[in-house]
Amino acid sequence: MEYMSWLWLGAVILFAVVEAMVTGLVAIWFVVGAVLAFVVSLFGVSATAQLTVFVLGSGIALIATRPLVKKWRTKDVIPTNVDRLIGMTGAVTEILTPVGTVYIDGKTWTARSMDHTDIDEGEQVRVCSIEGVTLNVQQVK
Incomplete structure (x- = not known):
């Protein structure tokens, strides 16, 4: 060779x-x-x-x-129950600075303000996306 x-x-x-x-x-x-x-x-x-x-x-x-x-x-993505929260609205239970908590669908979730602004307690927010167990939300105006 x-x-x-x-x-x-x-x-x-x-x-x-x-x-x-x-x-x-x-x-x-x-x-x-x-x-x-x-x-x-x-x-x-x-x-x-x-x-x-x-x-x-x-x-x-x-x-x-x-x-x-x-x-x-490309494995099949299996949606979870949490995916249905996207688009739902809920109330802020702990001020988002930009992280806090919101009450949506009968449960309290950790949430983050998408635009990194503070959102006061009691304000309405809409779920835009989910990262892990944190909801990314925007204030409903």
């Missing part, structure tokens, strides 16, 4: 180790390309041709598996 074959074999191992260490798919396509380039190098093809096979092989592997990877990475 010539030095380019060793180089491609090293690349296969390196990309495979990187892929094994990372939780997402980041190097599997390069493993495919490096394997193809390694096989081509065994036939004594020029380094330029080997590099071309590596790039094309990796690109084709990426294009061929992209729909599968996209489907795998």
